[in-house]
Amino acid sequence: MNPIELYKKLPKKNCNQCKQKTCMPFALSVIKGEAELSECPHLTNKEIELLKGSITKSDWREKLILSLKQEVxxxxxxxxxxxxGAELKEDNSLAIKCIGRTFIISPDGEVTTHGHITPWMKILLLHYIRMAGKGNLSGKWVSYSELKGGMVKAFSFQRDCEEPLKELIDRDFVQTEKIFIRLGAERHKGFPTDNAWCLYLLPKLPIMILYWPREEEFESKLKIIFDSTADRFLDAESIIFLVEGLVKNVEVNSKFADRNEVIEGNTFN
Ligand code: SF4
Known part of the structure; x- marks a missing residue:
């Protein structure tokens, strides 16, 4: 079944309850393996089961997950x-907190959580386990480009992570800070700006978000810095992806600003 065929079978209410603008991108995401049919609340369980049977997902990420599972x-x-920094459970599975959510990884590499989980989240967590980093955090903060492999990807990091996060804070400082706090961030002192939040994206991967608001002729500015050990736990590319996940999470939560809880939408698309 291709996305158009699936679209034809959807309720076509374009109601956005699946967090996609309309039913068409939702159909596309399902075929790509980025969304689950159950995210559309208008489909009955029977309809979901029927549709599932005719969907063939051709997603290379599934293949990557399979090979990562083998390694894990x-x-x-x-x-x-x-x-x-994971918790070892009695059944030998691992509990890992990632951007405010706890994920369970079984010894055979199955990743679960209470809520939707995208292929990207699985890849990231399996990769974190596979890197098997160790050692204490240094407490020394460095820029992304100072991490191993960070220099060549510094532009992407600024464009895909720092810029969009800065725009979200520019748009609504109070609301964005509330979301940071809900995700577990804490304000810190001793940095060149009063707006410094430390947030653990993974147990051994804290980031410090530094934000300077606009002042007279100076534009606002945002910098994300890392503990100097960050590249022991994830490679530079995965770190970009992880921070992008945070940005998407903040974006989704900003849309539901009146709710007093963390929304767990497609943090990683
Ligand atoms: S929730 Fe269902 S009906 Fe609404 S936009 Fe998404 S797919 Fe369409």
């Missing part, structure tokens, strides 16, 4: 849990 199966979680 060969890792003894007991050996790496402490190093990556």
């Amino acid at each position: 199966r060969n890792i003894n979680f007991r050996d790496i849990a402490e190093g990556i």
Whole structure:
């Protein structure tokens, strides 16, 4: 079934309850494996089951997940849990907190959480486990370009992570700070701006968000810095993806600003 065929079977209410603008992008996301049919509240369980049977997802990410799972199966979680800051459960699975949500990874690499989980989230978490970083955080903050492999991707990091986050804070400082706090961020002192929030995106991957509001002729500015050990736990490219996940999360939560809870939409598309 292709996206058009799936679209024809959807309720076509274009109501946005699946967090997609209309039913068409939703159909596309389902075929690409980025959304689940159950995210459309207008489909009955029976309809979902019927549709599932005729959808063939051709997603290379599924293949990547399979190969990461194979690698993770060969890792003894007991050996790496402490190093990556994960909690080892009685059944030998790992509990890992990522951008305010707890994920469970079973010894055979299955990733679950209470809510929707995209292929990208699975890839990121399996990769974090596979890197099996260890050691204490240094407490020394460095820029993205100072991390291993960061220099060549510094422009992408600024464009895809720092700029959009700055725009969200520019748009609504109070609301964005509330979302940071809900995700577990804490304000810190001792930085060149009073607006400094430390947020753990993964147990061993804290970031410090530094924001300077607009002042007279000076434009607002935002910088994200990392503990100097960050590249032991994730490579530079995955770090971009992780921070992009934060930006998307803040975006989604800004749209539901009146709710007093963290919305768990497609953090990673
Ligand atoms: S929730 Fe269902 S009906 Fe509404 S836009 Fe999404 S797919 Fe369409």
